[in-house]
Amino acid sequence: MSRSTEKPLLRALSGEALPTPPVWLMRQAGRYLPEYRKVRAEARDFLDLCYSPDLATEVTLQPIRRYGFDASILFADILLIPDALGQQVRFVAGEGPRLEPVRDAAAIGKLSAARVGEHMQPVYETVRRLRRELPGQVTLIGFAGSPWTVATYMVEGRGSPDQKQARLMAWTAPDVFGVLIDKLVAATVEYLSGQVAAGAEVLQLFDSWAQGFSPAMFERWVIAPTRAIVDEIRARHPGVPIIGFPRLAGAQIPHYVAATGVDAVSLDTGVDPAWARQVMPESVCLQGNLDPLCLVAGGEAMAAETRRLLDGMAGRAHVFNLGHGIVPETPPEHVSALLEIVRGR
Numbered sequence: 001m002s003r004s005t006e007k008p009l010l011r012a013l014s015g016e017a018l019p020t021p022p023v024w025l026m027r028q029a030g031r032y033l034p035e036y037r038k039v040r041a042e043a044r045d046f047l048d049l050c051y052s053p054d055l056a057t058e059v060t061l062q063p064i065r066r067y068g069f070d071a072s073i074l075f076a077d078i079l080l081i082p083d084a085l086g087q088q089v090r091f092v093a094g095e096g097p098r099l100e101p102v103r104d105a106a107a108i109g110k111l112s113a114a115r116v117g118e119h120m121q122p123v124y125e126t127v128r129r130l131r132r133e134l135p136g137q138v139t140l141i142g143f144a145g146s147p148w149t150v151a152t153y154m155v156e157g158r159g160s161p162d163q164k165q166a167r168l169m170a171w172t173a174p175d176v177f178g179v180l181i182d183k184l185v186a187a188t189v190e191y192l193s194g195q196v197a198a199g200a201e202v203l204q205l206f207d208s209w210a211q212g213f214s215p216a217m218f219e220r221w222v223i224a225p226t227r228a229i230v231d232e233i234r235a236r237h238p239g240v241p242i243i244g245f246p247r248l249a250g251a252q253i254p255h256y257v258a259a260t261g262v263d264a265v266s267l268d269t270g271v272d273p274a275w276a277r278q279v280m281p282e283s284v285c286l287q288g289n290l291d292p293l294c295l296v297a298g299g300e301a302m303a304a305e306t307r308r309l310l311d312g313m314a315g316r317a318h319v320f321n322l323g324h325g326i327v328p329e330t331p332p333e334h335v336s337a338l339l340e341i342v343r344g345r
């Protein structure tokens with residue numbers, strides 16, 4: 001296929017600067033959409049929604065129908081992996097995820113990556129259906145959480161502002177914590193590989209809590225596991241682009257990119273595009289990074305900030321996105337307005 005007929009997202013990820021950047025938004029399927037809330041109310045709980053090919057396909061397609069994004073991200077969650085490993089995972093309405101915490105060698109020893117492929121069959125079925133149903137120019141993105149971020153939820157038992165239990169375990173029992181990380185690397189490779197085999201064209205690794213590490217700890221718990229996943233996926237599926245999202249990693253982002261070998265990096269809102277351009281090679285596509293709350297605000301504030309971001313990224317490979325996921329209070333019409341600004345110049 002000649003380059004110009006390739007899908008816009010794939011062109012940008014291969015390092016091409018497009019006059020209009022491809023655009024999708026993290027959490028583009030979700031509670032801000034009335035049609036999502038309707039399907040969500042039909043499902044017994046959030047995990048059921050993720051494991052139902054009918055419902056998960058439907059909610060993945062909703063934002064594509066409504067807005068015509070350039071990419072579609074599989075509807076699932078980073079916490080399906082702990083579930084597949086045998087940890088108890090629940091989503092409590094209005095409170096978020098609750099897991100039976102794993103805090104010692106015995107609990108971690110019971111987790112097994114052996115059943116991941118079998119466990120994820122319904123998710124792979126969703127991926128196959130999406131590839132059949134998505135419009136031709138829309139790229140399908142598969143994803144997983146990075147081992148560190150998933151481990152923080154597994155050790156804490158829930159989301160936490162400082163990931164204290166996981167950080168403490170990494171200091172006090174690094175060998176035990178290392179066993180958990182190794183199991184997560186194996187499970188994540190298997191899971192992502194299954195998504196690609198089913199039709200995912202691009203992969204994104206979410207490392208939502210990649211902040212606050214000393215260089216040595218960053219190397220061991222963020223870089224090394226991420227590189228192991230990237231290397232193995234490249235060996236199994238050459239040519240599938242990988243986007244890394246080391247959220248809040250700040251000055252460590254360029255090293256993350258160079259050392260893990262990701263094709264693109266998703267930037268959180270605090271990263272200055274001018275700095276990112278200076279410190280990362282042109283060949284690395286930059287994704288991001290509008291403030292999700294600016295999208296809630298809308299109007300002139302959003303228009304001005306969006307133009308500033310587009311100007312800041314002009315002339316280099318860029319995928320327009322937010323700096324983190326869409327929040328539930330986002331007015332759906334602000335997303336249409338955003339797309340008009342991004343595409344209308």
Ligand SMILES: Cc1c2[nH]c(c1CCC(=O)O)Cc1[nH]c(c(CCC(=O)O)c1C)Cc1[nH]c(c(CCC(=O)O)c1C)Cc1[nH]c(c(C)c1CCC(=O)O)C2
Pocket residue numbers: 025026027028029030031040046073074075076077078079091095096097143145159206208325
């Ligand atoms: C940390 C994390 C999780 N999940 C995810 C991350 C990494 C990105 C980030 O930092 O936000 C990733 C994720 N979660 C979801 C997707 C689907 C695809 C998409 O982006 O549209 C993706 C890519 C659906 C979801 N995952 C969740 C929802 C809302 C649940 C509901 O509908 O009741 C959705 C649409 C639930 C979830 N899942 C998670 C939490 C902490 C919560 C509760 C908080 C919240 O509700 O926003 C774990």
